[in-house]
Each structure stands twice: as C-alpha cells, then as structure tokens.
C-alpha cells in the first residue's frame with residue numbers, strides 16, 4: 001500500500017502533526033478512541049474532534065508494484081468501466097476519488113511508470129455518541 005503524508009493542525013493547542021501512511025491507516029487513526037497530542041494534552045475522544053487536515057500529499061510511487069492481496073482494484077479512470085458499473089466519480093483532491101452513488105472512496109498506488117492503480121478504500125466508521 002502506498003503512503004501519503006498528512007499534515008494536520010490541532011485545533012485545541014495549535015501544534016502541527018504529521019502522519020505518514022495510507023489513507024486507510026489515516027482514517028483508522030482519526031477514528032481511534034483516544035488521542036494524545038504532541039502539544040501535551042491527552043483526550044478521551046477521537047483525533048477527529050481535534051485535528052484539522054491541512055494538506056495531504058499524493059502517494060509515493062511503488063518501485064516494484066504488484067497488486068496487494070485483499071484490495072479490490074477498479075479502473076475508475078476508464079470511462080467504460082465507470083459507465084458499466086453506473087459509477088459517478090468525483091475528484092476529492094490529491095488523486096482521491098469518490099463514487100457519489102455508493103459513497104465508496106478510491107485511493108491509488110502508483111507504479112514506477114507513473115500508472116495509477118485505483119482500489120476501494122475500506123473505511124472504518126465509528127459512531128460516537
């Protein structure tokens with residue numbers, strides 16, 4: 001899985017935090033139950049309540065790309081594929097896409113030739129009261 005760099009700012013104390021990992025990992029982190037901030041406070045709520053995403057880099061290319069087990073690859077850049085699957089793709093920025101019909105998001109891995117291999121993001125949704 002290819003990594004992005006996520007720059008966040010804590011809205012409580014103002015420090016900047018950098019997170020490196022896949023978009024899925026970043027989402028998991030944002031949904032964690034508790035949060036210890038580099039700014040010195042710890043919280044019993046998820047980082048999503050405190051961190052604001054400032055910038056997100058594009059994923060770093062993978063030198064020897066091969067499909068990752070368990071990922072569902074979909075060629076969302078191919079108009080025929082999206083038409084056949086009745087997808088309505090919308091660009092979210094930094095190469096991330098969402099299908100407006102199913103609300104499924106897509107991230108990509110880039111190989112050494114610069115070709116993008118898109119796959120479905122499995123988002124973990126934690127409902128907090």
Ligand SMILES: [Zn+2]
Nearest residue numbers: 010013037039
């Ligand atoms: Zn903080």
